[in-house]
Amino acid sequence: MKVTFKIWRQDGPHAQGNIRDYVVEGLNEDMSFLEALDHLNELLVLKNEKVIAYEYDCREGICGQCGVFINGRAHGPHDNITTCQLHMRSFNDGDTIVVEPWRAASFPVVKDLIVDRSAFDRIIEQGAFITAKTGTAPEANSIPISKEVADRAMDAAACIGCGACVAACKNSSAALFTSAKINHLNSLPQGKAEEHKRTAEMTFQMEMEGFGSCTFTGACEVECPESISITNIAEMNARILKSKLLR
Amino acid sequence: MPLLWELDSESFHLSFISNSQCMKLDSKIPEGPLEDKWRNYQVKSQLINPSNKKKLNVIVVGSGLSGAGAASTLAELGYDVKCFCYQDSARRAHSVAAQGGVNAAKNYQHDGDSVFRMFYDTLKGGDFRSREANTYRLAELSAPLIDHFVQQGVPFAREYGGTLDNRSFGGVQVQRTFYARGQTGQQLLLAAYSQLYKMVRTKKVEMFPRSEMLDLVVIDGKAKGIIVRDLVTGELKRYAADAVVLATGGYSRVFRLSTLAIGCNGSALWKAHKKGAFFGAPSFTQIHPTALPQSSEAQSKLTLMSESLRNDGRIWVPKEKGDTRSPNNIPEEQRDYYLERRYPSFGNLAPRDIASRAAKERIDAGYGIGKLKNAVYLDFKHAIEKFGLNTVKDRYGNLFNMYNKITGIDAYKEPMQISPAAHFSMGGLWVDYELMTTIPGLYAVGECNFSDHGANRLGANSLLQASVDGYFILPNTINNYLATELKEEHPSTDHPAFEKAEKETKENIDRILSINGTKTVDHFHRELGKVMWQECAMSRNKAGLEKAITQIKEIRNSFWSDVKVTGTHTEMNTELEKALRLADFIELGILMCTDALEREESCGAHFREEYQTEEGEAMRKDEKFAYVSAWEYDQGDFRLHKEVLEFEFVNPSVRSYK
Numbered sequence: 001m002k003v004t005f006k007i008w009r010q011d012g013p014h015a016q017g018n019i020r021d022y023v024v025e026g027l028n029e030d031m032s033f034l035e036a037l038d039h040l041n042e043l044l045v046l047k048n049e050k051v052i053a054y055e056y057d058c059r060e061g062i063c064g065q066c067g068v069f070i071n072g073r074a075h076g077p078h079d080n081i082t083t084c085q086l087h088m089r090s091f092n093d094g095d096t097i098v099v100e101p102w103r104a105a106s107f108p109v110v111k112d113l114i115v116d117r118s119a120f121d122r123i124i125e126q127g128a129f130i131t132a133k134t135g136t137a138p139e140a141n142s143i144p145i146s147k148e149v150a151d152r153a154m155d156a157a158a159c160i161g162c163g164a165c166v167a168a169c170k171n172s173s174a175a176l177f178t179s180a181k182i183n184h185l186n187s188l189p190q191g192k193a194e195e196h197k198r199t200a201e202m203t204f205q206m207e208m209e210g211f212g213s214c215t216f217t218g219a220c221e222v223e224c225p226e227s228i229s230i231t232n233i234a235e236m237n238a239r240i241l242k243s244k245l246l247r
Numbered sequence: 248m249p250l251l252w253e254l255d256s257e258s259f260h261l262s263f264i265s266n267s268q269c270m271k272l273d274s275k276i277p278e279g280p281l282e283d284k285w286r287n288y289q290v291k292s293q294l295i296n297p298s299n300k301k302k303l304n305v306i307v308v309g310s311g312l313s314g315a316g317a318a319s320t321l322a323e324l325g326y327d328v329k330c331f332c333y334q335d336s337a338r339r340a341h342s343v344a345a346q347g348g349v350n351a352a353k354n355y356q357h358d359g360d361s362v363f364r365m366f367y368d369t370l371k372g373g374d375f376r377s378r379e380a381n382t383y384r385l386a387e388l389s390a391p392l393i394d395h396f397v398q399q400g401v402p403f404a405r406e407y408g409g410t411l412d413n414r415s416f417g418g419v420q421v422q423r424t425f426y427a428r429g430q431t432g433q434q435l436l437l438a439a440y441s442q443l444y445k446m447v448r449t450k451k452v453e454m455f456p457r458s459e460m461l462d463l464v465v466i467d468g469k470a471k472g473i474i475v476r477d478l479v480t481g482e483l484k485r486y487a488a489d490a491v492v493l494a495t496g497g498y499s500r501v502f503r504l505s506t507l508a509i510g511c512n513g514s515a516l517w518k519a520h521k522k523g524a525f526f527g528a529p530s531f532t533q534i535h536p537t538a539l540p541q542s543s544e545a546q547s548k549l550t551l552m553s554e555s556l557r558n559d560g561r562i563w564v565p566k567e568k569g570d571t572r573s574p575n576n577i578p579e580e581q582r583d584y585y586l587e588r589r590y591p592s593f594g595n596l597a598p599r600d601i602a603s604r605a606a607k608e609r610i611d612a613g614y615g616i617g618k619l620k621n622a623v624y625l626d627f628k629h630a631i632e633k634f635g636l637n638t639v640k641d642r643y644g645n646l647f648n649m650y651n652k653i654t655g656i657d658a659y660k661e662p663m664q665i666s667p668a669a670h671f672s673m674g675g676l677w678v679d680y681e682l683m684t685t686i687p688g689l690y691a692v693g694e695c696n697f698s699d700h701g702a703n704r705l706g707a708n709s710l711l712q713a714s715v716d717g718y719f720i721l722p723n724t725i726n727n728y729l730a731t732e733l734k735e736e737h738p739s740t741d742h743p744a745f746e747k748a749e750k751e752t753k754e755n756i757d758r759i760l761s762i763n764g765t766k767t768v769d770h771f772h773r774e775l776g777k778v779m780w781q782e783c784a785m786s787r788n789k790a791g792l793e794k795a796i797t798q799i800k801e802i803r804n805s806f807w808s809d810v811k812v813t814g815t816h817t818e819m820n821t822e823l824e825k826a827l828r829l830a831d832f833i834e835l836g837i838l839m840c841t842d843a844l845e846r847e848e849s850c851g852a853h854f855r856e857e858y859q860t861e862e863g864e865a866m867r868k869d870e871k872f873a874y875v876s877a878w879e880y881d882q883g884d885f886r887l888h889k890e891v892l893e894f895e896f897v898n899p900s901v902r903s904y905k
């Protein structure tokens with residue numbers, strides 16, 4: 001299989017970037033998309049060129065470290081998968097594949113296809129936790145939680161923090177990411193004590209980081225590898241209101 | 248002490264193993280009956296008052312379950328903590344990838360579980376190659392760990408009545424595994440990450456992502472700091488502390504193809520080893536029976552399919568060699584459910600080492616299936632018939648989705664194809680009961696130490712071990728050392744030892760960049776992986792291991808003369824990162840083969856072909872090998888020390904899962 005990659009190259013955060021073309025042969029459809037890039041990088045090394053920087057770690061769709069724009073879509077042509085789960089069988093021999101980093105003001109480019117998503121960590125830092133010290137927990141079954149509540153909390157908690165939601169959104173909103181975490185913790189009895197504070201502080205931080213506002217286009221939901229629903233955002237908005245009244 | 252059927256409480260001593268070399272190894276096991284040891288330890292260990300804790304700094308390398316657990320808890324206790332990871336965020340440590348679950352002796356299912364039974368299962372699962380006292384403590388602390396994670400908001404699976412649900416895992420006959428869909432590791436890690444960031448917010452933890460430890464700094468024989476490469480700028484940085492904790496996870500990427508993340512490495516351990524930390528049982532590696540098979544040479548990773556699938560899935564191969572029919576067209580009587588046939592009482596839930604070896608046996612004998620004939624089937628047909636599609640979806644939905652995303656196959660309609668893959672390092676830095684290595688002030692927690700799992704780890708026991716090490720054990724043992732350090736001066740990064748370590752690191756990097764050879768880093772990693780997989784994985788033999796050592800030494804020579812790494816060291820350079828990790832893996836590979844060669848018995852995952860029964864089962868040799876090997880680095884060579892295992896409370900039985 002032979003494809004032409006058009007890849008964004010940028011030396012550093014302040015450097016000028018541009019798209020460069022790479023014709024790559026010798027691929028096969030069982031290769032993952034990232035393995036095709038690995039192959040390209042090996043060829044670049046042998047040609048004495050610098051390798052393309054792109055991110056990954058687990059390569060099984062759970063760590064959230066990978067993520068690039070492929071032919072204009074976050075994580076490539078399919079709904080609800082990560083870049084590392086994409087395989088070359090999704091492309092045809094002779095295709096041109098355009099690869100760019102996430103584009104969002106709050107995710108500055110570090111190098112080539114790598115962006116800085118530390119804004120997410122800072123949102124988490126503002127309250128995505130339960131303030132209880134190690135060693136102070138009561139017996140686990142002393143607080144029953146209905147299966148329904150636990151399942152819904154799990155649906156929201158499944159977020160892998162890849163940032164595709166932000167990248168897919170025309171406003172670069174982080175509402176899906178933030179709402180999923182807030183709903184996960186606020187819906188559990190353990191998270192109730194701090195629910196209003198958490199909602200207020202995490203959403204405040206989200207704004208401080210410069211993420212845009214949500215206009216409910218639903219673009220995020222389609223790209224989310226964990227299929228996290230935008231109903232989370234509506235729920236968060238209701239919680240924001242409540243937190244203003246009750247805090 | 249609690250008495251259990253098949254156990255003989257008579258103490259069992261092994262006096263034949265030469266003890267002469269064991270001078271340096273003090274495992275510090277506390278006095279008293281098993282169930283009192285941890286309490287006795289805590290009663291006697293030193294405390295540090297809160298105002299003094301503030302004056303002490305601890306470095307934690309790693310932000311997985313063990314690292315994040317340790318860093319956040321140490322910070323809660325009042326220490327100043329610096330935590331490092333190589334990923335862009337602490338939330339991505341490879342603990343995130345654990346699917347199946349975490350064990351705890353809660354006995355919620357009322358099926359006869361107890362701390363003692365869990366201890367015994369773990370010791371037996373590890374084929375009696377771990378310390379009784381450590382293993383008991385692991386089981387003892389398991390129940391409070393579930394309490395802890397529930398408090399931290401982990402959405403564990405629940406019964407309709409609101410209580411916690413359990414499932415079974417391999418190697419045991421009770422249901423003690425807690426799970427959060429097929430994403431248990433993710434949920435535990437995210438809870439740990441949240442707690443870590445709670446402490447970042449209070450400024451008690453400083454977090455350094457995209458930072459890779461490249462050397463350990465030892466001053467007057469004690470661990471006092473690390474050298475780190477900032478992966479964004481390439482800058483080498485020095486960090487000093489009163490104690491250093493390594494929590495860097497498993498090193499099975501030495502096989503290249505494994506279920507680990509691409510960045511997982513053995514470098515921190517290796518550098519510590521070279522500075523004097525003994526390496527415990529380096530060759531004990533778990534090969535997981537249910538990963539996705541390799542499909543091409545370019546493959547970079549083998550994705551795990553959780554062992555929990557073996558609860559309801561049945562493993563088989565066709566009875567006829569080279570049968571090319573689609574699996575759905577092979578009738579029942581022409582299928583060989585070989586695990587059920589060979590191990591009727593555990594069946595598909597036989598422990599991992601046994602299940603992997605049994606798969607290898609069938610594949611090698613020509614019954615393998617799939618494009619490369621390197622796989623076996625894992626079939627849910629019967630489960631779907633018995634429980635209905637919805638129940639199976641509810642239990643394993645996300646695993647089936649993942650399988651579908653990667654292979655394009657719908658496993659509700661045809662069986663999955665699975666194959667063994669390198670998965671977990673039982674081996675790691677040798678630690679005593681306090682989790683301290685042989686370098687004072689250097690601790691190792693989580694998968695990177697050798698502690699509780701012996702020669703084979705039971706499924707769902709290592710999320711447990713990583714968490715318990717980090718949250719409960721280390722924060723209780725580190726005081727004992729730090730109390731003595733209070734009187735010492737705080738180390739300074741201007742100390743000559745820092746200068747020397749940084750200089751050597753820089754020289755190493757310069758050397759790699761200056762080779763400018765003709766082959767890529769990945770080329771050498773593939774070579775290393777092939778040798779390791781061939782000779783040092785599921786089954787091993789003397790000739791093969793000797794050959795492997797020679798081959799790896801050749802790979803080392805050609806790596807250092809012919810590798811090509813482009814770019815510079817003063818920028819983000821992912822190729823350089825890979826090269827530095829591989830250089831350490833190559834040396835570690837030699838040690839692993841050396842260890843496997845030295846152990847002339849079969850135990851757990853370590854299967855030496857020369858030592859097997861007529862039926863092909865492992866033959867353990869307790870008279871000679873009931874010890875933990877602890878290797879000392881000696882100028883490019885390795886010297887063996889032995890920690891003799893004394894079984895005071897159980898009598899090592901022959902492991903049988905028939």
Ligand SMILES: Cc1cc2nc3c(=O)[nH]c(=O)nc-3n(C[C@H](O)[C@H](O)[C@H](O)COP(=O)(O)OP(=O)(O)OC[C@H]3O[C@@H](n4cnc5c(N)ncnc54)[C@H](O)[C@@H]3O)c2cc1C
Binds near residue numbers: 334340346495511
């Ligand atoms: C696919 C898979 C599935 C699994 N499923 C289960 C399961 O169901 N149940 C179970 O109990 N166990 C399971 N395990 C095992 C278990 O997940 C691990 O043993 C455990 O999570 C390891 O935790 P850890 O904290 O020791 O290391 P990790 O979580 O791997 O963390 C290592 C940390 O060290 C950092 N690090 C590494 N090297 C360096 C360096 N040189 N410099 C700086 N930082 C460094 C990394 O950035 C990371 O933060 C599974 C393992 C795998 C691979």
Ligand code: FES
Binds near residue numbers: 056057064067083084
């Ligand atoms: S590399 Fe981990 S999600 Fe893609």
